[in-house]
Amino acid sequence: MINTSYILPLLVLFICVIALLRRVNAYHSFIEGVKDGIFLFSDIYPALLAMMCAITLLRESGLMEVICNGIATYIEGIPKEIWPMVFFRPISGNASLAVLVDIFKTCGVDSLQGIMASIIQGSTDTTFYVITLYFSSVGIKKTKNALPIGLLADVAGIAMAIFLTVWFFG
Amino acid sequence: MNVIWLLIICITVLYCLCNGRVDVINAVFVSVGKETFDFVVPLLCVTAFWNGMLYIARDAKILAALEKLAHPILKRLFPDLKNDAETLGYVASNVIVNMVGLGSAATPMGLKAMQGMQQHNPHKEEASRSMVTFLVLNTAGVTLLSTTIIAMRSSFHSLDVTGFMPFAILSTCFASFVGLCVDRWWNYRD
Numbered sequence: 001m002i003n004t005s006y007i008l009p010l011l012v013l014f015i016c017v018i019a020l021l022r023r024v025n026a027y028h029s030f031i032e033g034v035k036d037g038i039f040l041f042s043d044i045y046p047a048l049l050a051m052m053c054a055i056t057l058l059r060e061s062g063l064m065e066v067i068c069n070g071i072a073t074y075i076e077g078i079p080k081e082i083w084p085m086v087f088f089r090p091i092s093g094n095a096s097l098a099v100l101v102d103i104f105k106t107c108g109v110d111s112l113q114g115i116m117a118s119i120i121q122g123s124t125d126t127t128f129y130v131i132t133l134y135f136s137s138v139g140i141k142k143t144k145n146a147l148p149i150g151l152l153a154d155v156a157g158i159a160m161a162i163f164l165t166v167w168f169f170g
Numbered sequence: 171m172n173v174i175w176l177l178i179i180c181i182t183v184l185y186c187l188c189n190g191r192v193d194v195i196n197a198v199f200v201s202v203g204k205e206t207f208d209f210v211v212p213l214l215c216v217t218a219f220w221n222g223m224l225y226i227a228r229d230a231k232i233l234a235a236l237e238k239l240a241h242p243i244l245k246r247l248f249p250d251l252k253n254d255a256e257t258l259g260y261v262a263s264n265v266i267v268n269m270v271g272l273g274s275a276a277t278p279m280g281l282k283a284m285q286g287m288q289q290h291n292p293h294k295e296e297a298s299r300s301m302v303t304f305l306v307l308n309t310a311g312v313t314l315l316s317t318t319i320i321a322m323r324s325s326f327h328s329l330d331v332t333g334f335m336p337f338a339i340l341s342t343c344f345a346s347f348v349g350l351c352v353d354r355w356w357n358y359r360d
Contacts, residue, residue, distance in 0.1 A: 004330075004332040004333050004335050004336060005330075005331075005332055007332050007335060008320070008332060011223075011315070012223060015223055015226050015227045015230065015232065016226070018227075018230045018232055019226050019227075019229070019230040022230050022231065024226065024229045024230045025229070026226045026229070026230070029222070029225040029226045029228070029229040029230075030222035030223070030225060030226055031222070032222075032225050033218075033221040033222035033223070033224060033225030033226070034218045034219065034221060034222040036221060036225070037214070037217055037218030037219075037220075037221030037222065038214065038218055040214060040217065040218075041210065041214055044210055044213075044214065045206065045207070045210050048206050048210055049202065049203060049206045050175065051175075052202055052205065052206045053179070053198070053202045054175055054178040054179055054182075056198050056202050056205070057178065057179060057182040057183065057186075057195070057198055058178060058182055060186075060194045060195075060197070060198050061182040061183075061185050061186045061189075061191070061194065061195075062185075062189075062191075063181070063182055063185050090309075091174065097318070097322070100319075100322060101209050101322070104322070104323075104326045109323055109326040109327070109328040110328055110329050110330060114328075115333065115334055118319050118322075118323060118334040118338070119334045119337045119338045119341060120341075121316070121318075121319050121338075122313055122316040122319055122334065122335075122338030122339075122341070122342060123338055123341035123342050123344075123345055124309065124310055124311050124341075124342065124345050125268075125308060125309050125310065125311025125313070126309070127309040130305060130308050130309050131305055131309065133277070133281075134280060134281065134284050134301075134304075134305055134308070135284075135297065135301075135305075137281045137284055137285075138284045138285055138287075138288040139288075139294070139295070140288075140294075140295060140296065140297050140301070141295045141296075142293075142295060142296040142297060143297050143302075144296065144297045144299075144302055144357075145302060145356055145357070146297060146301070146302045146305045146306065146309075149302065149306050149349055149352050149353050149356065150305060150306055150309035150310070150349065152348065152349065152352055153306060153309060153310040153345045153346065153348050153349030153352070154309070154310070154345065156344055156345050156347075156348035156349070157310060157341045157342060157344060157345025157348075158341075158345075160340065160341040160344040160345070161337065161338070161341040164337040164340060164341060165337065168337065
């Protein structure tokens with residue numbers, strides 16, 4: 001098994017060495033990047049608050065558990081905390097991020113559920129959002145088969161994520 | 171999205187009212203704002219750091235070099251754009267920037283790529299096959315460096331922040347592979 005803790009330091013080293021060789025004003029670029037990063041707050045916080053509100057209500061009301069238990073009795077082998085993740089991932093990035101936080105809080109970040117949810121979050125992007133945004137930007141009304149293919153890819157990615165977690169961490 | 175969001179809130183509130191658990195709802199309304207703030211701020215601080223690093227990579231032309239590497243593959247994936255270097259360039263930047271986990275920076279390039287593809291589109295209201303391929307590639311989201319998840323895991327003090335990465339990369343590649351295969355089989359049979 002590769003030691004993944006080397007990935008990020010090596011990446012930073014690689015970027016900085018190239019920047020040094022090409023005489024880039026890296027300090028300036030870094031400051032710019034962080035500045036743009038901070039501005040994300042006004043985009044992320046409102047959207048996440050909306051999603052957190054819905055997800056927390058779902059959990060605290062006990063409705064989430066009722067639904068997840070219902071599904072878990074039919075399909076075994078997948079931790080029931082994972083199901084909200086599977087449903088929200090294709091719909092909204094912020095919603096699935098909120099579910100991810102929820103799983104980290106209730107099950108722990110290094111638990112099987114925590115790792116599985118992290119991998120699912122990384123496995124696909126938000127199909128509905130991307131399709132709506134990109135097609136509406138150029139005025140396309142008939143999206144042909146983009147949605148079914150996108151969702152199929154999501155299912156494939158999520159299934160692979162679950163399989164890999166159970167295989168290597170279970 | 172709007173409808174789903176409203177439905178979730180209405181149903182859960184009604185469910186709580188019927189079960190006589192009004193105090194639960196009130197507690198959520200009071201605490202959810204601060205709870206969200208508490209995880210967005212550390213998350214943002216880590217993301218801001220990676221944003222800085224990736225801007226160095228961009229200015230050092232590392233991203234441009236990766237885009238060049240991706241060109242031959244993309245030419246095969248988008249045969250309709252073979253003669254449009256500009257649009258293909260936007261597609262390449264979008265895919266590469268998505269790969270390094272700068273999703274929000276990738277969107278403007280993606281929109282430019284869509285405009286480029288629309289020029290070649292014979293039916294302006296119907297998606298062309300290049301568009302479908304592009305969107306499948308985007309929704310499968312080939313992300314090699316998921317800065318948000320790394321940030322999230324470190325803000326929850328994970329003992330193994332990057333352990334998920336190889337598996338996430340495998341799954342995301344598998345998702346894209348399946349998506350592209352279905353797209354080929356469905357849209358390019360003739």
